[in-house]
Amino acid sequence: MSVKVVKGGYVIDFTLGHQRYRETVPAPHNKTALKRVEEQESIYKFAISMSDKSLADKFSTSKIIQKAFDKQCEYTIHDYSNIWFKQKQRRWSHTTVRGYSQKYNSYIKPNWGTLQLTEFKASMFDEWASESSLSAKSINEARNVLNQIFKCAYQDEVIDKNPVERIERYKQDTKEPKPFSKDEIKRILNALPVPYSQFFQFAFYTGLRTGELLGLRWEDLDLDREVAHIRVNITSGIEKAPKTAGSIRTVELHPVAIEAIQSLKTTIYIDNKRVFIDPKTMNDYKYADGLRKYVWKPTLEKLKITYRYPYQCRHTYASMMLSQGKNPMWVAKQMGHADWGMIRKVYGRWISQQQ
Incomplete structure (x- = not known):
């Protein structure tokens, strides 16, 4: 029997002229539907064997008829x-x-x-x-x-x-990060006004992704334990969970990152559920592009520091931690990677030789 019962309907499955034909037909499981599908199968077989497309016209959407008479073209x-x-x-x-x-x-x-x-x-x-x-x-x-x-x-x-x-995939060249030096970090943070200075200080010393920074809530911070729970990401104005399961994590906070939060707590910008808000509108950030265009880029130009995207703050954190001898697995966990393969690939030259 070439009509088989499956979940949600029936499968017509037969071979004719060394060619296999198969199609799923949604239908209820009862005698009437089964008879109709069996008759449909008979029409298919007869139409194909006789090369008669006219007999199959009423089944114009059928995958079997498409295949038999080249309708897929x-x-x-x-x-x-x-x-x-x-x-x-x-x-x-x-x-x-x-x-x-x-x-x-x-x-x-x-x-x-x-x-x-x-x-x-x-x-x-x-x-x-x-x-x-x-x-x-x-x-x-x-x-x-x-x-x-x-x-x-x-x-x-x-x-x-x-x-x-x-088609073979094209080889992608891995672009080596261009982290900021300690002197550059100091100059940038000194030049930025509140609360932008705290935002980028926290970015430099946590390695969080941009969307994770925008989504960070006060409830996610535990300063007594010196950790931050990364549970939210803002992408294209939409709040959702971080990009991978490994990105949902708890990160240990560097003392300089804690300093940024404590400094922020003395300002007027802490009455929102988000840690970082737009001081011009006093609302949550939905996009980071304004920060880059109107705060970050002009500051680097003013200081005559070679321009790099704000994402290099994340690369800077990774390279700093590795240069200080931190375990690559620890760095990978901090940054939300499943393993340290990406760390080895991207930041290999910063890994301490003592590891």
């Missing part, structure tokens, strides 16, 4: 991107939706969107990548989105193979 990459997006988007975070949409609209749609799924070749992507000025990271991100679209079509049995699997 009617789908373009853009068509299936919409199907993939609709199927998966509820599982994605806001930032993932935005990132995938940007990569698709910028790179995939204008280059291959009008191609039928079966027309796309791996060499087309490689040719585009070889002529592109994009970084290897961006090329790989575009490849990932394209791969997910084709993987969806393959799993739906619309295509027989996924050509993107033949």
Whole structure:
């Protein structure tokens, strides 16, 4: 019997002319539905054996009929991107939706969107990548989105193979961090007004990610035990849990980080649930871009310090701790990494030779 009962319906599964055909049909489990699906299977077999497409017209959405009569060629990459997006988007975070949409609209749609799924070749992507000025990271991100679209079509049995699997990932060069020196840190903090000086002092001496700094609440701090519980992250204005399970952690606070909090407690900026708030609006930070543009960048320019993104505060913390002989596993835990592999890869030259 080639009609099998499965959860939520039935599976039509048969082989004809050395070709296997398979399709899931959602239907209730009763005699009437089973009979209908069995009749549907008979129509499929007869239509395929007689090469008669007209008998199958009323099953135009059938995966079996699509496969038998090459209807899958009617789908373009853009068509299936919409199907993939609709199927998966509820599982994605806001930032993932935005990132995938940007990569698709910028790179995939204008280059291959009008191609039928079966027309796309791996060499087309490689040719585009070889002529592109994009970084290897961006090329790989575009490849990932394209791969997910084709993987969806393959799993739906619309295509027989996924050509993107033949595209090798491009080697990404690891950019070595450019931490700030102790003198630079001192000059920056001295030049910043309250409460920006406390914000960046805490950043330099905890290594927290930007979103973790924005999301930090007073309830997350335990100054008696000299720790901070990292439980919240702010990304694109949305509060959510940190990016990975390892990022939900308790960090030991450096004395200079505690000093920043104690200094902040003497100001007027502590009546909010967040530790760091925008002094201009007295509201929570939703984005860090304003801090970078209007506080951080002008300060470095004024001091004639080589510009680096604020994220280098995190790199500075890691390099300082490792240079002081801290155990790499301890540093990894502090920064929210699952193991010390990333620490070894990114900060290798700062690891004390005595380790």
